[in-house]
C-alpha cells in the first residue's frame with residue numbers, strides 16, 4: 251500500500267500525514283455509514299414519459315424506449331418509466347405542454363418542434379447551416395450551450411438534456427429536380443423548425459407534421475415534398491413509394507439533437523443521485539443512438555438506390571447559396587424576437603466559428619484525403 255503510494259507520488263508520505271489521512275478516512279467512513287441508511291431506503295420513482303415518435307420507430311422511437319428501459323435497469327427497477335409513444339397518451343406535438351403542466355414527468359422529442367413557443371428552441375435541435383453531431387455536443391457540454399438551453403426552458407418549467415442525435419440529415423424527397431431556388435417556389439414541403447422558415451423565404455410552403463402523418467400526406471399529394479431524417483429512417487417510412495429524387499446534404503439539420511425534457515419541479519424533487527443517474531443515462535442514449543444511425547445509414551442507402559430505384563441528387567452550389575441567403579433572413583428575424591433569442595444566436599455563431607475551425611482542419615480534410623487517396 252505504502253509502496254503503491256510511493257510509486258504514485260514519488261515519495262513515501264510522512265507518518266504524521268499518514269495518520270492524519272487515516273483519521274480523516276475514519277471520520278469519512280463513519281459519516282458514510284450514517285448516511286448509508288437513507289440511500290438503501292431510496293424511494294421508488296415513477297414517471298410517465300411521452301414521446302413525439304411512433305412506437306418502435308427505428309432510432310427515434312426505439313432509442314427513446316431503450317432510454318426508458320436503461321433508466322430502470324440502471325436503478326435495479328427502482329426508477330420506473332412508463333413510456334408512451336405519440337398518440338398513446340397525448341398527440342406528438344402536445345408532449346411539451348403535457349410535461350410543462352406536470353401531467354407527465356418526461357418527454358422524448360426534438361426541441362425544435364417548439365419553435366412557435368420560442369424561436370431559440372430551434373438551436374437546441376438543429377438550425378440551418380448549424381452544428382454537426384460532434385460540434386453540437388461540444389457546444390452544449392463545454393461551450394455554454396446547456397446554460398442557454400436551461401435559461402430557455404426555465405420559463406416553461408421544464409429542463410432538457412441531450413438524449414440522442416440523428417447525425418447529418420438528408421435534404422429531402424422531391425418529385426422534381428431542384429436545380430435552382432425557383433424550383434422551390436410554391437412547393438409544399440414538410441420541413442419543421444427554422445429550416446422550414448428558410449424554405450418559406452425562398453417561396454415554398456413549409457409544413458410541420460409529426461412523423462406518423464408524413465407518408466399519407468405525401469402519397470395523397472397534400473404535400474409535394476418532405477424531409478425526415480436519413481436513409482435508415484426514411485426507408486422505414488417508405489417515402490420511395492411516393493417520391494423519386496432523394497437530395498443531399500440537408501442544410502436544415504446537420505446534426506439533429508434529440509432531447510429528454512423533464513418537468514423541472516419533479517426533477518428537482520429527486521435526489522441528486524437520481525438526477526445524476528437520469529442525466530448520465532441521457533448522455534449514454536446520445537452516444538448509442540448516434541452510433542446506431544452511423545452503423546445503419548449506409549446499408550439502407552444502398553437498398554434505396556439498388557432495390558428501390560431511388561435517384562440520389564446533390565443540391566448544387568446555386569441552391570445552397572440561396573439556402574444561405576434565406577437562412578440569413580430567418581436569423582435576422584430570430585434575433586429580433588427577444589434578448590434570449592439574440593444571445594442564443596450570438597453564442598451559436600461564436601461556437602460555429604470556434605468549434606467549426608477545428609472540424610475544418612480535422613474531420614473534413616481527413617475524410618476527403620482518405621477517400622481521395624484510397625479511391626473510396
Ligand code: CA
Nearest residue numbers: 477478479503
Ligand atoms: Ca428532419
